[in-house]
Amino acid sequence: MISSEQQDLDPGWEENVQALALKVRRRPLFARELRLLQLVRFLSERWRTVSDLQTVSEEAPVTAWIIRRKSDVVLPQVEPENEPEVLEPVEEHDEAWIEPATMALQQLWHSAQAFYSRPVSLQSAHPYRPIKGATVWKLAWSWPRLHVPKSSIPERVVTAENDPLEVRMDQFMRRLRSYERPVPFELMVNAHQPSEVVTTFLAMVHLWHRQEVQVEQPGAFDPIWISLGG
Known part of the structure; x- marks a missing residue:
């Protein structure tokens, strides 16, 4: 002072x-x-x-x-x-x-x-103009780098099954009737490949549910014996 x-x-x-x-x-x-x-x-x-x-x-x-x-x-x-x-x-x-x-x-x-922060000037060189009804997802979809045309997405063509389950079940029953006695599961498989084993086992399970075949396995890890149902 x-x-x-x-x-x-x-x-x-x-x-x-x-x-x-x-x-x-x-x-x-x-x-x-x-x-x-x-x-x-x-x-x-x-x-x-x-x-x-x-x-x-x-x-x-x-x-x-x-x-x-x-x-x-x-x-x-x-x-x-x-x-x-x-x-x-x-x-x-x-x-x-x-x-x-x-x-x-x-x-x-x-x-x-x-x-203390000074107020922002209202006369900005690039004022923000909001888009009516715009959302984050709409803006992301309209951005050309983020939007992928559907035509560019490769389509996966799933081929029809050559050996459907019903056909495999008919083959299983014809082969089982040809033996006329209980046979092990290994004789019912056409080729010892994982796909053949799985499809043959699936056909056997369906036939067992229909009670057209009987399945027996004396013990764990023993051969599976299949015979015609009663």
Whole structure:
């Protein structure tokens, strides 16, 4: 905050930090009269009270510039700028306020970037135009890379069975009647291939359910004997 002897020069500066920066820009030595710690405290209170954080976020860099301007005035410079006023010696306690005030402003500025996001501009270069009635599945189906034409899908042609079950059952009964006695299951198989064994066994089971044949197996893993039903 400004000292008591300088408050009359700029009444109501708390409401306009930009005006205070303009005065410091016009009169660089005016920054020597600023109490930087009170200025930082004032700005930190505005972070808690002002609802429009965008306005306060614009004041933070301006206040940081004021502190930087005062540091240029109170600290010795290797290449001093051509100022219209002559630099005067300063007190030691003024130099002690510069670093804490700058660190406090940097913390406020980082907190503003972390917790405040500016609103998105409504005048976008590529506005989003939603499609009426569009869903994820409709958009995926209409996308040419995802939609596969049905004509490109190969069709699987299933050939008809050359030896259906009824034909195999008739062959099984004719062969069984030719023996006129119980025969083992191995004699009823045309060829010892897995497909032939399975189809012959399936025909035997169906005939057994119809009670046209009798199936006997004395023990586990013993030969299966087949005879005509009663």
